Amino acid sequence: MKHHRIHNFNAGPAALPAEVLEDVQQELIDFQGSGMSILEVSHRSRWFEDVLDDAIVRIKRLLQLGDRYEVLFLQGGASMQFCFVPMNLALEGKPVAYINTGTWSTKAIKEAEILGKDVRVIASSQDLEFTYIPQDFQVPTDSSYLHITSNNTIRGTQWRNFPQGVKAPLVSDMSSDIFSRMFDPTPFGLIYAGAQKNAGPAGVTLVILRKDMLDRTPANLPTMFKYSTYAEKKSMFNTPPCFAIYVVWKVVRWIEEKIGGMEKMQALNEKKAQLIYDYLDSQDFYRGTASPESRSKMNVTFRLHKQDLESLFISEALAHDLGGLKGHRSVGGCRASIYNAVSVESVETLIQFMKEFARRNA
Amino acid sequence: MKHHRIHNFNAGPAALPAEVLEDVQQELIDFQGSGMSILEVSHRSRWFEDVLDDAIVRIKRLLQLGDRYEVLFLQGGASMQFCFVPMNLALEGKPVAYINTGTWSTKAIKEAEILGKDVRVIASSQDLEFTYIPQDFQVPTDSSYLHITSNNTIRGTQWRNFPQGVKAPLVSDMSSDIFSRMFDPTPFGLIYAGAQKNAGPAGVTLVILRKDMLDRTPANLPTMFKYSTYAEKKSMFNTPPCFAIYVVWKVVRWIEEKIGGMEKMQALNEKKAQLIYDYLDSQDFYRGTASPESRSKMNVTFRLHKQDLESLFISEALAHDLGGLKGHRSVGGCRASIYNAVSVESVETLIQFMKEFARRNA
Numbered sequence: 029m030k031h032h033r034i035h036n037f038n039a040g041p042a043a044l045p046a047e048v049l050e051d052v053q054q055e056l057i058d059f060q061g062s063g064m065s066i067l068e069v070s071h072r073s074r075w076f077e078d079v080l081d082d083a084i085v086r087i088k089r090l091l092q093l094g095d096r097y098e099v100l101f102l103q104g105g106a107s108m109q110f111c112f113v114p115m116n117l118a119l120e121g122k123p124v125a126y127i128n129t130g131t132w133s134t135k136a137i138k139e140a141e142i143l144g145k146d147v148r149v150i151a152s153s154q155d156l157e158f159t160y161i162p163q164d165f166q167v168p169t170d171s172s173y174l175h176i177t178s179n180n181t182i183r184g185t186q187w188r189n190f191p192q193g194v195k196a197p198l199v200s201d202m203s204s205d206i207f208s209r210m211f212d213p214t215p216f217g218l219i220y221a222g223a224q225k226n227a228g229p230a231g232v233t234l235v236i237l238r239k240d241m242l243d244r245t246p247a248n249l250p251t252m253f254k255y256s257t258y259a260e261k262k263s264m265f266n267t268p269p270c271f272a273i274y275v276v277w278k279v280v281r282w283i284e285e286k287i288g289g290m291e292k293m294q295a296l297n298e299k300k301a302q303l304i305y306d307y308l309d310s311q312d313f314y315r316g317t318a319s320p321e322s323r324s325k326m327n328v329t330f331r332l333h334k335q336d337l338e339s340l341f342i343s344e345a346l347a348h349d350l351g352g353l354k355g356h357r358s359v360g361g362c363r364a365s366i367y368n369a370v371s372v373e374s375v376e377t378l379i380q381f382m383k384e385f386a387r388r389n390a
Numbered sequence: 391m392k393h394h395r396i397h398n399f400n401a402g403p404a405a406l407p408a409e410v411l412e413d414v415q416q417e418l419i420d421f422q423g424s425g426m427s428i429l430e431v432s433h434r435s436r437w438f439e440d441v442l443d444d445a446i447v448r449i450k451r452l453l454q455l456g457d458r459y460e461v462l463f464l465q466g467g468a469s470m471q472f473c474f475v476p477m478n479l480a481l482e483g484k485p486v487a488y489i490n491t492g493t494w495s496t497k498a499i500k501e502a503e504i505l506g507k508d509v510r511v512i513a514s515s516q517d518l519e520f521t522y523i524p525q526d527f528q529v530p531t532d533s534s535y536l537h538i539t540s541n542n543t544i545r546g547t548q549w550r551n552f553p554q555g556v557k558a559p560l561v562s563d564m565s566s567d568i569f570s571r572m573f574d575p576t577p578f579g580l581i582y583a584g585a586q587k588n589a590g591p592a593g594v595t596l597v598i599l600r601k602d603m604l605d606r607t608p609a610n611l612p613t614m615f616k617y618s619t620y621a622e623k624k625s626m627f628n629t630p631p632c633f634a635i636y637v638v639w640k641v642v643r644w645i646e647e648k649i650g651g652m653e654k655m656q657a658l659n660e661k662k663a664q665l666i667y668d669y670l671d672s673q674d675f676y677r678g679t680a681s682p683e684s685r686s687k688m689n690v691t692f693r694l695h696k697q698d699l700e701s702l703f704i705s706e707a708l709a710h711d712l713g714g715l716k717g718h719r720s721v722g723g724c725r726a727s728i729y730n731a732v733s734v735e736s737v738e739t740l741i742q743f744m745k746e747f748a749r750r751n752a
Contacts, residue, residue, distance in 0.1 A: 034425030038432050041632060046419075049427050053418040057411050063396030063711060065411050067591040067637065070400050070714065103465035103593070104614060107628040111612040139612050224629055229429040231465070231593045231631030250473040250501050252466060266469040267586055269593030270403060271633060275429065349425060352432065 035374040038352035039181050039327060040204065040225040043369040047286055048278040066274050071267050076274075080262065083277035090280060090290050091206075093213055093236065100235040100255065101263040101273050102220075106132065106203045109220040109233060110139040113199055116255050117218065117244050118145045118172045125171040125196065128152035129161055130180040131358065132201055140175075150174075158183040160319035171196040172244075173217055179205035181225075182356040184318040184329030184363065190215065197238065205326050206234065207283060208368060209294040217241045225326070226368045228276035232269045283368065293368060300366045300375045301325035307379045313386035317361060331361040337389055338362060348381050350374075397736040400714035401543050401689060402566065402587040405731040409648055410640040428636050433629050438636075442624070445639035452642060452652050453568075455575055455598065462597040462617065463625040463635050464582075468494065468565045471582040471595060472501040475561055478617050479580065479606050480507045480534045487533040487558065490514035491523055491549075492542040493720065494563055502537075512536075520545040522681035533558035534606075535579055541567035543587075544718040546691030546725065547684040552577065559600065567688050568596065569645060570730060571656040579603045585634060587688070588730045590641050594634035645730065655730060662728045662737045663687035669741045675748035679723060693723045699751055700724060710743050712736075 036043035059066040062075050069075040084099045093099070102108070113136070118124050123146040126137045130153075140147045151165035158180065167174050178200045179186040186205060191198065197217025206221040213219070217238045224230035237255055245256045257265045263273075287293050305323060308316045308330055317329045332338050338361060342354050355361035366375055398405035421428040424437050431437040446461045455461070464470070475498070480486050485508040488499045492515075502509045513527035520542065529536050540562045541548040548567060552560065559579025568583040575581070579600045586592040599617055607618045619627045625635075649655050667685060670678045670692055679691045694700050700723065704716050717723035728737055 031420040032423065032425045033420065036426055036430055038426075038430065041430055041432060041629065044427060044430055049419050049429070053415055056415040056418065057408075058393040058395065061394065063394045063713065064398055064400075065406060067411070068398055068400065068403055068406055070403060071592065072719075103467070103470070103631070105465070105628045108465070108614045111614055135613075139614075142610060142612050222629060229633050230433065230629045231634055248504060250504050251497075252470045252473055252501075266467045267403065267584060267592045269465070269631065269634070271591050272593055272631070351425065357434075 034349040034351045035370070035377055036351055037364045037366065037370065037374075037378070039356065039363060039365045040222070041230045042225050042352075042365055042367050044229070044275070045279065045282045045286070045369045048275065048282050051278055052275060067271055069270070071264055071270050076270055079274050079277050080264075080268075083273060083280060086277070086280040086284055087234070087236075090283060091213055091236070096238055097213065098237045098239060098242075098259045100237060100258040101268050101276075102233045102235050102258060103231070103269055105230075105233055106201050106220060106222040107135065109201070109235070110136040111143065112253060112255070113173075113175065113218065113220070114140040114143045114145045115246070115249060115253055117199065117241060118143075119244060122146070122170045122172045123148045123168050125150050125167050125174045127162060127165060127174070127176050128154060129177050129185060130158040131182050132180065132203075133175075133177045136175060136177070136201065153185075156319070159185065159317060159322070161185050161187055161322040167191075167194050167196055169195055173197050173199045175199045175201075177201045179324050179326050181327045181365070182359055184316075184324045184327045185322040186324035186326065188322070197241065204367075205324075207280070207290070207293065208297050208326055210290050223272060223276055225365070228279050229272050232272035232276060234276070296372065297325050297366070297368065300370065300372055301328070303372070303375050304328050304364065304366065304379060307382065311386065313390070314382060326365060326367055328364045328366060329355060329361060330363070334389070341385055344385060345378075345381055350378055350381055396711040396713045397732070397739055398713055399726045399728065399732065399736075399740070401718065401725060401727045402584070403592045404587050404714075404727055404729050406591070406637070407641065407644045407648070407731045410637065410644050413640055414637060429633055431632070433626055433632050438632055441636050441639050442630075445635060445642060448639070448642040448646055449596070449598075452645060453575055453598070458600055459575065460599045460601060460604075460621045462599060462620040463630050463638075464595045464597050464620060465593070465631055467592075467595055468563050468582060468584040469497065471563070471597070472498040473505065474615060474617070475535075475537065475580065475582070476502040476505045476507045477608070477611060477615055479561065479603060480505075481606060484508070484532045484534045485510045485530055487512050487529050487536045489524060489527060489536070489538050490516060491539050491547060492520040493544050494542065494565075495537075495539045498537060498539070498563065515547075518681070521547065521679060521684070523547050523549055523684040527553075529553075529556050529558055531557055535559050535561045537561045537563075539563045541686050541688050543689045543727070544721055546680040546686045546689045548686035548688065550684070559603065566729075567686075569642070569652070569655065570659050570688055572652050585638055587727070590638035591634050594631045594638060596638070658734065659687050659728070659730065662732065662734055663690070665734070665737050666690050666726065666728065666741060669744065673748065675752070676744060688727060688729055690726045690728060691717060691723060692725070696751070703747055706747060707740075707743055712740055712743055
């Protein structure tokens with residue numbers, strides 16, 4: 029059956045691969061001959077445990093994590109991790125360092141402050157409305173960790189290269205660019221990601237934890253706030269968000285088996301970003317808002333030269349089956365989120381529409 | 391297409407109504423003409439907001455909550471609420487009262503203790519292995535709240551009537567019997583329920599909060615730990631677990647539109663429970679383990695007279711498409727969970743099988 033599908037440029041929840049959705053639909057009522065939906069099987073059944081185990085194996089392989097890391101599935105989104113990180117990883121009497129690159133970093137910093145930690149914001153791009161990634165900063169040598177936001181969905185900026193030579197473990201919110209590119213995990217003590225951009229649906233948060241970080245867990249934390257609880261019970265101290273984990277499993281399988289792995293995934297993402305940024309730089313009707321050296325390959329933020337045409341642009345685009353192009357409500361303008369599941373063809377269709385819209389409204 | 395489906399007696403995640411699963415499957419790829427899956431739409435789109443709003447309206451109507459209560463959708467399961475409740479509702483200098491009716495109550499008590507609250511366990515059925523619901527207890531008059539577990543999945547007991555005349559607001563974990571029967575919400579300050587038994591899939595926790603409880607929220611809690619955060623933003627401070635909420639919406643619609651409301655839902659549940667308990671009481675091959683006056687209408691726990699036949703019973707049942715009959719790993723034996731989505735026909739099929747198995751193994 030052919031379904032009506034739009035080109036989905038949503039910032040998150042965002043597009044999922046069509047093959048994944050078709051698979052989920054096909055097996056929704058009888059999962060692998062169990063006579064039950066994946067929504068109905070026990071989390072302690074082999075049906076679900078096989079899904080969980082294979083998801084972990086594939087995530088470790090895609091990100092080249094090896095045995096030094098735990099792959100955990102939590103709930104509450106990245107916002108919950110803004111609290112969990114300082115609760116679990118701040119060392120007694122030592123500061124926690126943050127770099128502020130926008131709304132999400134700001135929220136992460138706020139929670140560390142509420143928790144009474146010695147917070148050092150060692151760099152910020154707030155002076156230019158978070159349109160760039162700071163390059164100059166000094167990390168206090170006794171820092172518990174250095175927290176960054178690898179990709180900033182609202183202003184469309186991204187760390188191209190992660191901080192080098194930092195003694196403290198890096199902690200990164202990678203909600204919006206995990207699985208989009210290859211990187212060396214070694215400097216990271218912890219990576220977290222709400223799944224609903226590149227990894228799956230809303231409702232599960234990936235936490236990738238270097239095992240030595242578990243030694244830091246304070247003994248007196250409530251059980252459900254401790255990373256060690258999830259690590260000791262393979263994310264099944266209590267019932268995990270089974271369906272969301274199942275879709276994440278489908279997505280990482282898709283990256284490995286349909287796309288062909290992280291290298292090819294990254295190449296596709298670079299191609300899409302180049303297509304759209306090249307077009308933005310070739311004309312004056314639209315203008316990219318992020319500083320070129322800090323541009324995100326996931327979220328392309330732009331304005332129209334005539335800003336009063338922006339709402340017309342967004343609504344006409346939707347009439348052409350190009351959805352999700354409205355900028356974040358806090359900043360306005362336009363944004364095309366081109367996550368893993370957005371095809372090169374969708375990006376080409378968008379650029380074609382942008383050209384026509386510019387011609388008609390010149 | 392006809393699917394292979396078993397009779398699903400899982401304790402949770404558990405059976406969902408076939409009509410709900412068929413609906414979800416049918417619209418999985420193109421939700422209501424949006425050209426997107428419900429897994430891909432923005433939580434701030436009208437597609438999702440309409441789902442959320444209608445789910446809240448229906449839940450309020452089913453439980454007769456009126457305007458005094460907030461209906462919230464959180465993450466982390468009931469286990470996370472074991473922490474949230476004392477953090478949010480314990481009053482400075484006043485004790486928190488708990489009645490211990492089993493594993494889940496014990497865990498709730500433990501978290502209140504970790505948080506340093508003045509915990510008073512005012513009654514417990516631990517003396518008889520949690521096979522009954524205590525009826526005699528005194529609640530300290532200055533208690534912040536009285537916490538109970540309305541239904542105990544592991545030992546198969548249930549509060550038939552909730553505590554009367556208690557000055558402190560009642561707080562109940564209703565994970566395993568919400569939407570199974572009618573009750574007066576008035577004495578309850580807070581009700582929470584992991585959805586994965588009667589309300590939907592794993593991955594969302596219903597929190598029903600009497601609005602005056604919000605005044606208790608301590609100012610210095612991390613943002614994501616405060617009930618007020620969820621109440622102020624209609625559960626959308628950050629991205630909620632959209633798909634799980636969507637399935638909850640389908641389930642409450644099913645109760646209203648297919649079953650015909652709570653009164654009929656309760657009558658069906660009573661009928662199923664009576665069928666199986668009447669059979670248990672009519673013979674000696676099987677033996678119900680809960681004290682008769684405290685028997686759960688959701689989880690029927692039983693043993694075989696010859697306990698060495700139990701694993702054969704469970705495996706032969708599965709071969710007859712009767713699944714999920716193994717007792718909780720902490721207590722062994724057998725258990726038939728007969729939640730809302732388990733039909734009278736499934737219960738009759740189970741009883742028929744039990745009779746035949748008893749005859750063959752007499």
